[in-house]
Amino acid sequence: MLKLLKKIIIGLVAFVIGLVFIVWLVWIPSATGPGYSYVLSWGSKGSAAGQFNDPIGIATTATEVFVSDARNARIQVFDYDGRFIRQFGKKGDGPGELGRPMNLTMAKNELYVADYFNDRIQVFSLDGTPLRSIGKHGSGPGEFNAPGGVAVGVNGDLYVADFYGQRVEQLSSDGQFIRQWGNTGKVGIWAGEFNYPTDVAVADDGTVYVADGYNDRVQVFDAQGQFVRKWGGPFGMDIFGPFNGWFATVTSITLDKQGNILVADFYNNRVQKFTPQGKFLSSFGEKGTGDGQFQKAIAVAEGADGSVFVADFLNNRIQKWKPIP
Amino acid sequence: MKKKIIAGLFGLLLMQAAFAAGTHYEMRVDGLACPFCAYGIEKKLKAVDGVSDIKVDLNKGLVSVNMAEGKELSEEQMKKLFKDAGFTYRSMKKSPL
Numbered sequence: 001m002l003k004l005l006k007k008i009i010i011g012l013v014a015f016v017i018g019l020v021f022i023v024w025l026v027w028i029p030s031a032t033g034p035g036y037s038y039v040l041s042w043g044s045k046g047s048a049a050g051q052f053n054d055p056i057g058i059a060t061t062a063t064e065v066f067v068s069d070a071r072n073a074r075i076q077v078f079d080y081d082g083r084f085i086r087q088f089g090k091k092g093d094g095p096g097e098l099g100r101p102m103n104l105t106m107a108k109n110e111l112y113v114a115d116y117f118n119d120r121i122q123v124f125s126l127d128g129t130p131l132r133s134i135g136k137h138g139s140g141p142g143e144f145n146a147p148g149g150v151a152v153g154v155n156g157d158l159y160v161a162d163f164y165g166q167r168v169e170q171l172s173s174d175g176q177f178i179r180q181w182g183n184t185g186k187v188g189i190w191a192g193e194f195n196y197p198t199d200v201a202v203a204d205d206g207t208v209y210v211a212d213g214y215n216d217r218v219q220v221f222d223a224q225g226q227f228v229r230k231w232g233g234p235f236g237m238d239i240f241g242p243f244n245g246w247f248a249t250v251t252s253i254t255l256d257k258q259g260n261i262l263v264a265d266f267y268n269n270r271v272q273k274f275t276p277q278g279k280f281l282s283s284f285g286e287k288g289t290g291d292g293q294f295q296k297a298i299a300v301a302e303g304a305d306g307s308v309f310v311a312d313f314l315n316n317r318i319q320k321w322k323p324i325p
Numbered sequence: 326m327k328k329k330i331i332a333g334l335f336g337l338l339l340m341q342a343a344f345a346a347g348t349h350y351e352m353r354v355d356g357l358a359c360p361f362c363a364y365g366i367e368k369k370l371k372a373v374d375g376v377s378d379i380k381v382d383l384n385k386g387l388v389s390v391n392m393a394e395g396k397e398l399s400e401e402q403m404k405k406l407f408k409d410a411g412f413t414y415r416s417m418k419k420s421p422l
Contacts, residue, residue, distance in 0.1 A: 054361060070360070084384075100364050116361075146368065148361055163361055164411070196411065200359055212360060249359050266359055268343050298360070313360065 026245040027234050033273060036308060036321040038292035042082030045316035047072050050084040053297075055318060057106035057252070058148075059111060061126065062304040067311065067318060068101035068109055072102055075101060075113065075128065080303055082318065088128025093118045096130030103149030103161075103199045103299060114147040114160070121150050121160060134158065134175040139165060139184050141177035149199030149211065149227065149252065159208055161197040166225055168210050170225075179225050181210070185246040189215055189238045192227045196325035197297075199252045201261070203214040209261055210252040216240040218253065218263060218278065233277035235300055241270050252299040252311075262300045269294040271321075273296070289315055345414075347395030347422040352404055353415040357383045365410050373398070373406070391422060 043052045048196060057068035058130035060167040064085065065078045075098075078084055099117025106112070110131065111124045119137035122145075124130055135144045141169035144162035150156055156173035167182035180193040189195060198213040206223025216239065230236035232245040240248045248267035251253030256262055261274045285294045295314030302308050308321045363381040366374065366388055370379050375396030375407060378390045400417055407414040 054360060070364070099369075102361075116364055118370075146361075146365055164365060179406075196361065198359075213361065251359060251361070296359075 005245045010176070027245070029070070029245050031244065031280070031282045034280040034324040036271075036284045037324050039307065039320040039322050040082060041291065041312065041315075041317045042078070047088060050076070051076075052076075052316040052318075055313065055316060056100075057102050057104040057114070058299045058301040058309050058311045058318065059106040060301050060303045060309060061197040062105060064126070065301070065309050065318065066104055066106070066265040068104055068113065070100045070102065070116075073098045073101070075104075075111070075124070078318070080305070080307060080320070082320070084186050086128065088124065095133065096122070096124070097130075098122070102147070102202055104301075105150050105152055107152035107156075112150045112152060112158070113149050113244040114188040116148065116163075117148050119144040119147065120146060121158060133170065133177070135160070138236055141180075142169065142171055142175055144169075145185075148197065148213075151200045151202040152209075153206060154204050159200045160291075161210065161269055163198060163201045163213075164180075166194050168194070168195070168197055168208070170208075180210075181219075181221060181225065185278055187214075191219070191230060192221075194219075194239060198250060201253045201255050203255055203259060203276070209227070209255070211250040211263065213250055214238070216250060217262065218250065220276075231274070240267075244283065245272070245274075247272070254301055256294065256302045256308075257306070264297045264300045264310070266296050266298055266313075271297055271300050271308065284321060285310070292319070292321075294319070327411045346393045347390065347420050348397070349420050350392060351387060351389045351420075352403060352407075352411070353417075354386050355415055356386055356398050356415040357381070357386050357412060359383070362410070362412065366407070369406050369410050373402075 052069050053071035056070040059066045067076045074089040076087045102114040113122045121134040123132045148163040149161040156294040158171045160169045167180045169180045171180040187195045194198045195215040196213040199211040201209045210219045217236040219230045220228040233239035247265045254263035263272050269287040270283045272283040273281040294312045297315040299311035310319045316323045360415045375393035378391040
């Protein structure tokens with residue numbers, strides 16, 4: 001009897017070890033890319049020029065870095081070394097005014113701002129002149145309920161992550177509704193459903209990448225709107241964790257010049273990089289307040305020279321990283 | 326002179342009452358995950374008449390607001406508000422301002 005019990009226990013232990021090994025092999029990939037190294041950071045908490053009160057979104061031009069400074073209701077502009085250049089926007093709901101600017105996108109030298117409290121996308125020239133506003137509050141086609149992020153296709157179409165709308169909307173450049181992904185107002189964990197989508201990116205061929213925030217995954221759709229794939233933890237189904245290729249709340253997504261995907265992994269205090277097929281390449285960052293450490297990495301953007309800029313939310317600063325050759 | 330002093334004291338009392346008016350609410354909420362949620366709650370609370378000074382502590386799961394004199398927040402109202410915002414209301418403490 002004792003021998004049998006011993007055999008059962010040994011068998012169970014072997015089974016568990018085998019299971020852990022399979023999980024590790026299948027769902028915890030190793031880095032295959034060279035990664036990034038820390039360069040510099042700038043900013044501290046406050047409302048003066050160069051200070052932040054919730055830096056939450058980031059975008060770049062060939063020479064400048066635009067940061068949405070959410071609680072200060074403004075956009076601040078810096079050079080690639082963090083020197084303050086200018087700022088625009090103020091609290092309010094009029095043209096050019098902001099109610100919590102969130103993720104940013106740059107397209108054809110225009111800045112697109114997800115204006116969370118005002119339920120609209122605002123478009124600015126690079127000098128801060130308000131150009132136009134798209135959308136209004138609601139749950140109908142072309143309306144928003146707390147937009148968290150926006151992307152712009154090569155033809156000018158807008159893709160908006162509608163956070164409380166639990167959907168991603170595709171609109172023409174003048175705001176006409178084209179299609180949506182997700183069920184309006186309904187959380188879901190299956191393919192094509194969302195759990196508070198925070199941001200979106202679109203490739204030149206029309207492939208759409210969605211930061212599916214609380215589902216802890218990325219979802220991909222083709223230019224015709226069909227679901228292609230998802231990744232983030234086992235089965236890409238709201239299973240969070242600290243391992244390579246897993247997420248703990250996805251808050252920002254962008255494409256680099258090679259078409260790879262950079263993702264801000266908020267609670268894991270890091271940025272992860274993937275191929276367009278979702279293969280894990282590398283990651284950088286860890287928890288802390290020192291150089292190269294994050295207190296919640298919330299937004300990411302690539303510069304023209306390949307540098308990567310990250311909004312370091314609770315440290316109220318921006319970090320610059322460069323690719324390791 | 327006596328009348329002036331009485332009037333002055335009365336005025337001071339009124340001012341004190343004005344400053345002391347209102348109620349501070351502290352609510353415990355489950356499910357706060359990131360600033361997107363925090364802003365979502367702020368957005369919904371901003372729309373409630375009389376609410377000011379909204380603070381959301383993600384780490385502690387606490388939401389606090391001040392209410393103007395004569396205005397009240399009810400538990401039922403907050404349960405619905407937080408449910409609509411995607412979170413679970415747990416409890417409420419209130420104290421005079």
